[in-house]
Every structure is written in C-alpha cells, then in structure tokens.
Amino acid sequence: MDFSTFHVSHVKDLLVISTPIVNYFLEKGTGHLDAKKGFVEACGEFGIAINMNDEVEPLTVKKNEKAVLRTVHLDDAEEILDIQREVIEESVYFIRVPEEFDKTIEQEQEWIEKILGNERDNMFVAEIGGTVVGWIVFRSQERRRMSHTGSIALQIKKNYRGSGLGKQLLQEMLAWAEQNPLIEKVCLGTFSTNHRAIALYESMGFVEEGRKVKEFKFSDNEYVDDVLMYKLV
Ligand SMILES: CC(C)(COP(=O)(O)OP(=O)(O)OC[C@H]1O[C@@H](n2cnc3c(N)ncnc32)[C@H](O)[C@@H]1OP(=O)(O)O)[C@@H](O)C(=O)NCCC(=O)NCCS
Known part of the structure; x- marks a missing residue:
C-alpha cells in the first residue's frame, strides 16, 4: 500500500486523515502509518486509533461498528443529555461552562417533544x-418574518469523532431541510477556534x-x- 497516494496533512495542530486511509485500516485490521507529527495505528480489536503526541485526544472507531441514523425518540433524552454534558465538560466547543448546564432528563424530553x-x-x-453516539438538531425561528430560517447544532461523542458521523448527520438534516418547503436558510454559529467544525460546514457548502x-x-x-455561517436550501 503506497500511502503517498493518500492525503495526510496538518491543519493547525490537528491531523487530517482521509477516508481511504481509514477504510484501508478498517479492512486490514492492522497497520501503522507515520505522519510528520503523529501516528495512525490500527489493530483488530479497535479498528483505528489516531494519536498526535499528546495534543489531540485518541480517536477510536470500533471495527465493524455500523452507525444507524434515525429521527430522535423521547427515550433518547438521557443519552443525548450525557453527550451534551460531556461536550460542555470539554469546555472548548460550547458557550456554556459546566456550572451553567443543569438540564434534567424531563427538561430534555420536553425539548425533544417540542422539536418533534x-x-x-x-x-x-x-x-x-x-x-446514541451523536445528534443533530435544527430549530426554526418563531417570528413570522424569520420562520423560513433556523439554526443547527450537533455533537458527536468524543471517541467517535472524525469517522464521518458528523458529516452524515449534517447531510441527513440538509436533505430534510431541502425538501421542506417551509425552510429556506440553514444557519449556525461556531467558535473561530473550532477548525474541525468549520471544515465540516465548509465542505457541505456553508459560507x-x-x-x-x-x-x-x-x-x-x-x-x-x-x-x-449559512446555507440556502
Ligand atoms: C464538529 C463535529 C460535529 C464533526 O463531526 P465528526 O464526526 O467529528 O466529523 P466527520 O468525521 O464527519 O468529518 C467531517 C469533516 O470535518 C473535517 N474534519 C474531520 N476531522 C478533522 C480534523 N481532525 N481536523 C480538521 N478537519 C477535520 C473534514 O473536512 C471532514 O470531511 P472529510 O472527511 O470529507 O474530509 C464533531 O467533531 C464534534 O462533535 N465536535 C465537538 C462538538 C462540536 O464542536 N460541535 C459543533 C459546534 S459548532
């Protein structure tokens, strides 16, 4: 396997690894790739582990795990809440600090009920x-003159990031928005430091x-x- 044919590059302090490499390791089940500053390793049990010195969290995508994308259920509330808490604890992606997040399962269920x-x-x-390892929500604006717009938020559980789930969830939501005659503009806000999220949104046509x-x-x-950022649909 000639890795030079694949795209491995660094954006700021993050390693970007292309899907063909991921697929190769998933198929092979074992392997090792030296990149300039980090390494990518795979083994039968875990599928893939990506590590970059100590700067980036190890990523594991278990082998043969298949994600199912579906509409949310009320009884997903607890697992979604767990992901929200975890991401807020990380303290680098969201506005609220952990002390400002005290949502209960009941409140989460009410929120999901309103969306549904x-x-x-x-x-x-x-x-x-x-x-549940990831979720995406689109909430429209209530005011009549803004009701053709709305905002997206999404989160993937730490160990499952970088394996295509965020992109799949976003594609699913955009496909729904595109066929919904009531929605014309999809908006979002993100930290300027969230390079992975910005790369994802740009790759899906957000400006x-x-x-x-x-x-x-x-x-x-x-x-x-x-x-x-926004995308007209
Ligand atoms: C941001 C987030 C939703 C992206 O989901 P993900 O499953 O990790 O991303 P994907 O594997 O689907 O990758 C989608 C795109 O992101 C970009 N990307 C992925 N990993 C990256 C990395 N380490 N560095 C830079 N860009 C990266 C690539 O453009 C990739 O597209 P490609 O595979 O076609 O090249 C997810 O990482 C996450 O939940 N992060 C924490 C919470 C968060 O930041 N939410 C968004 C707040 S605005």
Whole structure:
C-alpha cells in the first residue's frame, strides 16, 4: 500500500486523515502509518486509533461498528443529555461552562417533544450498537418574518469523532431541510477556534456571513470570535 497516494496533512495542530486511509485500516485490521507529527495505528480489536503526541485526544472507531441514523425518540433524552454534558465538560466547543448546564432528563424530553411537534424543526441521532453516539438538531425561528430560517447544532461523542458521523448527520438534516418547503436558510454559529467544525460546514457548502469579534472570553487576553455561517436550501 503506497500511502503517498493518500492525503495526510496538518491543519493547525490537528491531523487530517482521509477516508481511504481509514477504510484501508478498517479492512486490514492492522497497520501503522507515520505522519510528520503523529501516528495512525490500527489493530483488530479497535479498528483505528489516531494519536498526535499528546495534543489531540485518541480517536477510536470500533471495527465493524455500523452507525444507524434515525429521527430522535423521547427515550433518547438521557443519552443525548450525557453527550451534551460531556461536550460542555470539554469546555472548548460550547458557550456554556459546566456550572451553567443543569438540564434534567424531563427538561430534555420536553425539548425533544417540542422539536418533534414542530414541522419546521427536526432532530436526528446516530446510534451504534444501540447507543446514541451523536445528534443533530435544527430549530426554526418563531417570528413570522424569520420562520423560513433556523439554526443547527450537533455533537458527536468524543471517541467517535472524525469517522464521518458528523458529516452524515449534517447531510441527513440538509436533505430534510431541502425538501421542506417551509425552510429556506440553514444557519449556525461556531467558535473561530473550532477548525474541525468549520471544515465540516465548509465542505457541505456553508459560507461565513459574518462574525462577532471577541464574542467569547475564556480568560484575560483569550477571546474567541463567533463565526456565523449559512446555507440556502
Ligand atoms: C464538529 C463535529 C460535529 C464533526 O463531526 P465528526 O464526526 O467529528 O466529523 P466527520 O468525521 O464527519 O468529518 C467531517 C469533516 O470535518 C473535517 N474534519 C474531520 N476531522 C478533522 C480534523 N481532525 N481536523 C480538521 N478537519 C477535520 C473534514 O473536512 C471532514 O470531511 P472529510 O472527511 O470529507 O474530509 C464533531 O467533531 C464534534 O462533535 N465536535 C465537538 C462538538 C462540536 O464542536 N460541535 C459543533 C459546534 S459548532
């Protein structure tokens, strides 16, 4: 296997690895690839592990695991809440700090119920082996003059990132929005530091329409812009 034919590159401090390499390792079940700054390893049990010195979290995608994408159910509330808590604990992707997130399962269920009851809203989950490992929501605006627009939010469980699930969930939501005559514009906001999310959105045709400069303050002299993106559907 000649790895030079595959795309392996670094964006900031992240390793980007292309789908053919991932597929190769999944098929082969074992292997080792040196990249400039990190390594990619695969073994029969885990499928793939990607590590970059100590800078990036190890990623594992278990072999032969197949994700199922489906509309959310009310009884997904607890697992979705767990993912939300985990991502907020990571403290790098979302506005709220952990102390500001105290949603209960009942509140989460009410939220899901409202989404399911609104023809301009939707939510999908990605499930692997019966467990929800990712979710995406589209919530429309309530005001009449804005009701053709809405915003997306999505989260993938840490160990399942970078394996295509975010993209599949986004594709599913965009396909739904495209065939929904009530929706014309899909919006989102993301931290300017969230390079993986921005790369995903750009790859799906989202365009930056502006940014709120220094919108979030992490510490003295450490600010992040809110990047506003949209896609017409
Ligand atoms: C952002 C997130 C939803 C992306 O989902 P994912 O499953 O990890 O991403 P995917 O594997 O589907 O990759 C989709 C695209 O992202 C980009 N990408 C993936 N991994 C990347 C990395 N390490 N660095 C840069 N770009 C990357 C690529 O463009 C990729 O497309 P490609 O495979 O066709 O090249 C997910 O990582 C996540 O939940 N992160 C934490 C929460 C979060 O940031 N949510 C979004 C807030 S706005």
